[in-house]
Amino acid sequence: MGKILRSLFNYFYPILMIDYYLIVRGINLNTLIVLPIFFILAVVAVKIMATKGRQSFIMSMNLFLIYCLLTVFWYLFNDAPFTCYTTMLRSFVFPIIFAYLGCQYSSDHVFNKWYVYACGFCFLVGFYLYLETPQYYLRFLAEARDNAFNARSDINESNVIEYTRFSSFFATSYAVSCFSVPALILSLSFALKSKIGWERVVFYIIAFSSILAALLCQQRIAIGSTFVVLIFWVFYSSSQTNTKGLFGVIMAYTIVILLSIYMLGLIVSYEWFGRVSDMVTTRLGQMDFVDAMDHRKGQYTSFDRMTDFSLVFGLGLGSCGHAAVAAGLRGIADGEFIKLFYEFGVVGMALLASIIIPTLYRGIKFFKYYYIEVIIILFYLAAGIASDSLTFFIYSIMFWYSLGRIWNKNYFNRLQQEKTNKANGIIRQ
Numbered sequence: 189m190g191k192i193l194r195s196l197f198n199y200f201y202p203i204l205m206i207d208y209y210l211i212v213r214g215i216n217l218n219t220l221i222v223l224p225i226f227f228i229l230a231v232v233a234v235k236i237m238a239t240k241g242r243q244s245f246i247m248s249m250n251l252f253l254i255y256c257l258l259t260v261f262w263y264l265f266n267d268a269p270f271t272c273y274t275t276m277l278r279s280f281v282f283p284i285i286f287a288y289l290g291c292q293y294s295s296d297h298v299f300n301k302w303y304v305y306a307c308g309f310c311f312l313v314g315f316y317l318y319l320e321t322p323q324y325y326l327r328f329l330a331e332a333r334d335n336a337f338n339a340r341s342d343i344n345e346s347n348v349i350e351y352t353r354f355s356s357f358f359a360t361s362y363a364v365s366c367f368s369v370p371a372l373i374l375s376l377s378f379a380l381k382s383k384i385g386w387e388r389v390v391f392y393i394i395a396f397s398s399i400l401a402a403l404l405c406q407q408r409i410a411i412g413s414t415f416v417v418l419i420f421w422v423f424y425s426s427s428q429t430n431t432k433g434l435f436g437v438i439m440a441y442t443i444v445i446l447l448s449i450y451m452l453g454l455i456v457s458y459e460w461f462g463r464v465s466d467m468v469t470t471r472l473g474q475m476d477f478v479d480a481m482d483h484r485k486g487q488y489t490s491f492d493r494m495t496d497f498s499l500v501f502g503l504g505l506g507s508c509g510h511a512a513v514a515a516g517l518r519g520i521a522d523g524e525f526i527k528l529f530y531e532f533g534v535v536g537m538a539l540l541a542s543i544i545i546p547t548l549y550r551g552i553k554f555f556k557y558y559y560i561e562v563i564i565i566l567f568y569l570a571a572g573i574a575s576d577s578l579t580f581f582i583y584s585i586m587f588w589y590s591l592g593r594i595w596n597k598n599y600f601n602r603l604q605q606e607k608t609n610k611a612n613g614i615i616r617q
Contacts, residue, residue, distance in 0.1 A: 193232060196225050197289060198298045201306035204582065209313060212328045212357040226282055226581075233285035236292045245547070245595040249287050252539040256281055259532065262504035269515050276506030276579075283581045283588050287543075290592025295599040300374050300560075303586070307371035308394035311401045314356025314364070318404070321349050325357075332359035354404030358582065362575060365407035366583035369567045372398035372414060373560055376421050409571045417563065424559070488526050491518060502533035509579060524572030524579065543591065544569070551594045557603040561590040 196203075207222055237250055260273055317325045329352050353361035372395055379391035399418075402410040491508065506512065508530040512519035520527040529537055544565075551562040568587040571577035578584040593599055 196228060198302055201303045205306045205310050209357045212325060230285050232293060233288040236288040243595055245291060248543045252543060253284055255536055255539055256505050259502055259504040266503040266507050268507040268512055268517060272506035272511040272515055273504060275511040279580050283585045286585045287588040287592040290589040291595045295596055295602055304371055304375050304394055307367045308397055310356045310367060311397040318354050353406040361405040361407055363583050364401050364405040365410035366577060368398045368402040368410050369413045370564045370586045373417050373563050377560055413567050488523060491530060498533060500533045500535060502531045502536050505531055507531055522575055524576050547591050547594050558594050561593050564590045
């Protein structure tokens, strides 16, 4: 039974990706596969919650999770339908169990490796769909656009690709955005550590796929974060490998690949390549934080139904986000932490801060061990300023998992041992 549980945990993301690809093909096994796995892993998380001698991180997570659940009582007076709460239970609360799993259930790199492989599958299959645009994929995109909040009546199967950012086999490009940056930093890390030639090549291919996905999804936070990660990685990898010419090699490698893509675009479909490059170029010209926030400020005004009580305790989980907008209420679709303030109030945000701030402090204190987790957490926090980075469980899991990993004692010991082994190896050389 233990091996089965461990496999369900380690292979969760590959299973998730395959499941969502099948949805595009008209086969929806989400309820039969993904949700039962979530339930099984939730049982493991509950055991961790109830363990005696719990860490302060677990206690803080327990308080925040309980508060999230108890906000259901605010629905007695917040004028929102109860379906908003149940929708967000799945989207926001379910992923929180991975904070517990990261803290006490996982001390190796297996989950992260399979996450990288799953993201590679997502990007590469997505590139094929985006390039070839088979009819079933166009039908899926058209339906997704029709169900979106900003749906336009003039978008249909014949022209949907003209208005669609790269989203692989997901309905929103935010999914690709939130996969691309964690996959990039993890794949580069594995490539640097791997001693197997073919495996290193695979990780570099996935790393490049992550960069391309970040550009094609046209999400400003993903594009900006990708450049930051690459700059960080040049300096970090140089210090780890002591290779003076590493920067030149990376630049040459990048230029060759970009030229290859350009030539491929000319050969495969000039029209497709021209359209996509124009979209990406236009988006790169819009990399303005002030402009991005200016387009969102209409969502951030105080709600008419807010009172002194709800400012302190919130209006309840799900009452002010995507689920509320779908129910015909005013809500915030582009600003995770402003939305959470309206839903959780001062008390709930203080509980959330009691988790994030100490975790970041510990992560930065031991940055040489936790640089991957710190970068992933900071990415999600930055994304949460102008998008709902924690609203959908398909991509918010890595945020909570990374928080838990920083408090995992066995994981920390493993990282220390790896550093020691590497140092001894360098000395022997």
